[in-house]
Amino acid sequence: MLQDRLNHYFVHHPMLIILACLGIVIALGAGLPPQVTTDFEEFFPDSDDNLVAYHDLQTTYTNVDNVFFAIAPKSGIVFSQDTLTIIAEMTEQAWQLPYSQRVDSITNFQHTIAEDDDLLVDDLIPDPANASAAELADAKAIALAEPQLVNRLLSPTAHVAGINVIANFHQAEDKSTAIPQVVQSAREFMADFQAKYPQVDIYLVGKAMNNNAFKEATLYDMKTLVPIAFLFAMACILVFMFVASGSIITSLMGTLTTLAVIITSVVAAMGAMSWLGIHISPPVANAPTMILTLAIADSMHLLATYFQNMQKGMQKQQAMEQSLSLNYQPVMLTSLTTVIGFLSLNFSESPPFRDLGNVVAIGVFAAWLFSIALLPAMVMLLPFNIKASKVKQGQSSDRLANFVIKRRVPVFIVSSILIVVSTSFLFDNRLNDVWAEYFDERTQVRIHSDFVRENLTTNNTISFSLRSGEEGGISDPEFLKLAEGFARWLESQREVIHVATYTDIMKRLNKTMHGDDPAWYKLPDNRELAAQYLLLYEFSLPFGLDTNNLLDTAKSSTRITAIVGDSSTDNILGLQRRSQEWLKQNAPSTMFHPGTSSDIMFAHMGYSNIRSMLEGSALALLIISLILGFALRSVKFGLISLIPNLIPAAVGFGVWGLLVGQIGLGLSAVAGMTLGIVVDYTVHFLSKYLRAMREQNLSEPDAIRYAFRTVGTALFVTTLILTANFGVLALSDFRLSADMGLLTAGTIIVALLVDFFFLPPLLMFVSRKPRQAVSAQHQKAPLESL
Incomplete structure (x- = not known):
């Protein structure tokens, strides 16, 4: 044989x-x-519908790859000269991190003020080291009343604050080498500030850290x-x-x-x-x-x-x-x-x-x-x-x-x-x-993630791109009304702790341009006026803090992002299904978006x-x-x-x-x-x-x-x-x-x-x-x- x-x-x-x-x-x-x-994209085939939608969102708006620093003062008070000075310094130096495209914090949050017919946009806390107690109290009141900040860059009790750094890996020749570079720099950045300012605890999370x-x-x-x-x-x-x-x-x-x-x-x-x-x-x-x-x-x-x-x-x-x-x-x-x-x-x-x-x-x-x-x-x-004498088999x-x-x-x-x-x-x-629980509790990424989830925010999101169907269509009052209704509906869902939406900016601009009268904290009902507000606002923004995180360049669509407190599969898929149903029932088909994120x-x-x-x-x-x-x-x-x-x-x-x-x-x-x-x-x-x-x-x-x-x-x-x-x-x-x-x-x-x-x-x-x-x-x- x-x-x-x-x-x-x-x-x-x-x-x-x-x-x-x-x-x-x-x-x-x-x-x-x-x-x-x-x-993490290696877990998905290139033809995956959810991955395609995710990439489309990334290319249309500012991408979501980020590192996030949570600053927890041991005093439990964020709005103090000491803590805000640290946050301001970290915010300024974070721009130097590799591939850094945008840095957001409570100190550089673009607060709007009207003087006569002019719209002024400036940092919420431009000089924290020299801010008076009254100024700090005012800044705290403004921050805690601002939907764009609470449960995103500031905890509801103002005991923890965050600095979000967007990393643009589209500039990198090889993302697999760029991510470790950003992570290493972010860890060194955190270690330097932790050693320099022991009065605060710093936690580091973000998409780049998870990757x-x-x-x-x-x-x-x-x-x-x-x-x-x-x-x-x-x-x-x-x-x-x-x-x-x-x-x-x-x-x-x-x-x-x-x-x-x-x-x-x-x-x-x-x-x-x-x-x-x-x-x-x-x-x-x-x-x-x-x-x-x-x-x-x-x-x-x-x-x-x-x-x-x-x-x-x-x-x-x-x-x-x-x-x-x-x-x-x-x-x-x-x-x-x-x-x-x-x-x-x-x-x-x-x-x-x-x-x-x-x-x-x-x-x-x-x-x-x-x-x-x-x-x-x-x-x-x-x-x-x-x-042979040693071999005995079969008895047991x-x-x-x-x-x-x-x-x-x-x-x-x-x-x-x-x-x-x-x-x-x-x-x-x-x-x-x-x-958020993919990694063992003993790992640094899990320890930091658990703290940030329990005290401030999460990196678990679901984003929707709502299209108006025409260039400049985001200023259409009907479109704004639908986007606002969807954002408010998302806020009412038990899984959601924060919603980032352009309509909040538009309502704040309308209020500011009417002498900060709370009665005017609503969407403008005139398309030309809405477009004018946006133009004035964008002209006043500093470099790096434009509206591309919420609007596309043609001003024809807007991104609405819900931050989810509990990202378990059941919860986030349930939220996605309900969101899709809401859009189908309340918005024209041109505005429909399935919703996407890494969690989805x-x-x-x-x-x-x-x-x-x-x-x-x-x-x-x-x-x-x-x-x-x-x-x-x-x-x-x-x-x-x-x-x-x-x-x-x-x-x-x-x-x-x-x-x-x-x-x-x-x-x-x-x-x-x-x-x-x-x-x-x-x-x-x-x-x-x-x-x-x-x-x-x-x-x-x-x-x-x-x-x-x-x-x-x-x-x-x-x-x-x-x-x-x-x-x-x-x-x-x-x-x-x-x-x-x-x-x-x-x-x-x-x-x-x-x-x-x-x-x-x-x-x-x-x-x-x-x-x-x-x-x-x-x-x-x-x-x-x-």
Whole structure:
């Protein structure tokens, strides 16, 4: 057979095989290192409707990329000479930050004053260091009555103030390098002022900070979690090899060969990723951990069988050839099903999750290739010393098998009840991401974000661009009236804490031009007058503080932005739906805008990703079941395999629904990921069960014992390594990765329990007729292992 000839070639030409494998790795690894992304837009395809709307808003008005400094005086009083002087100084120097386009604060807020027929516009607090108590009191009263400031640049109790710096990354050649530059400068800026003025606490948030936090979370995972997972895996392998071989030298050599398979697989996958132009995002950063974990199983199965063959007295070459011959099909089958499971992530709406699936699929294929080629070649060249007297297998597996067989009815009933009860909580999960909580509470970005959210404002917004349909149309009284009505409606919504709208400026100008009479704090009812007010106002504004944050250059549309206090998916999508309905019912179709922001984009992505991943997982499950049915040569057992393949994810999400109840973007990919892993368990158990029945003519109970003996220990060790390594991801600073790792680890544990306590009784119940058991001596003969 061709496979036998290949096995013979791999074993008898080790140096040539090693050089060939190294050549492949070097060629793929030449593309390293890949680029680390710093932009949240990587989570969305270019054709995404919400991303298109977001870009349109960014190009029409002043962009929303910003850094935001919150100043919290320890005295709790913002309107003091000391605090306002600090704010004014920071406002002035913030213009020097890289890519700074606009700086807004309470000190440079453009306050309007009328003198006779002239409109004067000046800083609200032009000289805070020399301001009198009366002037400070007046400024405070004006600021607290100004809708543009409260809950945006000033807290309602005037105990915290903000400085908003808009960064124009359109000027940058490479946004991925510009964002870290701005963040680094902003942090140094904050540190300098914090050291200079210890009487205030300064907090730093903003879109640029959130974007950069993606990169920092990614690098943390790769520098910290990957090494932890790697070291734990190596320790488990070392122990397993020693137990299997009984030799320290052999355990070290076995660990070394497994390490070679792991390293070459990871380098090949990450190198291929670089050649394909895939960037490292937080989800993709987990690929090395997943690959090294999945690469271990192939090596352990091959080496375990090799050890047993050596104990039977075979020579090294013969022992390895037989190990390859016995394990080739199941290892290839499990690798294929794992690849299919991860490729199902291509149904994801989010590119980073598609990238994760593709990179891990490449890594799994590379692990299969190197385990059947590189590993045997290295084994032939390294010293292996097998001590047969140390090997004792099957005792613990027999005890577990006997327990399950003897009590199969109660075990099946109890396990079924637990499965049904756990799965019943599946629909208690609700999709609910909170953008502000994507990062761990111990990170600086989260600490600062929580303080600013609780005391001043948020970066969670939804913006609408209302078009008048004609140049200068924003001065049309009817258009202004509709825009004002929409803004006031937004303010009345429970999620909204602030609305930035041009109509507030127009009402203030109308009041100012009528002697500051409060009765005139309303929109002008004459188009020419409104246009004249705007012209006078714009002529009076200093450089950098124009109206492009609210108006387009043609004065044909205006942006209305609602700041949302609670940006959970349910809340912000509910607000968007209600807003769209209001516009449809109260405004002409030309004014309709769906509303957009990064929060809206992530919310929609979460919903669409869940739907698309369910479709992908269903297709992958169908393909895998067909493959298993063909490989196992049984339609019945192919259909039976569906049950243990479906249960782990259902139970995992059910328990998650009971304990947590919220599913975010990161968890939407877990079903597809775990499907490729849990199928391995079913393949190993069913293949050994059928081998015992077909080739050794064992009865169903004895076939169950055979399956437990041959794969029980391997599945347990594999589960230990998989669970620990995916569990390590729970330590990630990035919640998407942490939740994904935690739920995946739990699902893998469920998969092992299902294959140990639910599948064996099920197999015995669906068997048509018992077979004659063979002798006890035959049952206890040395058994090959996957």
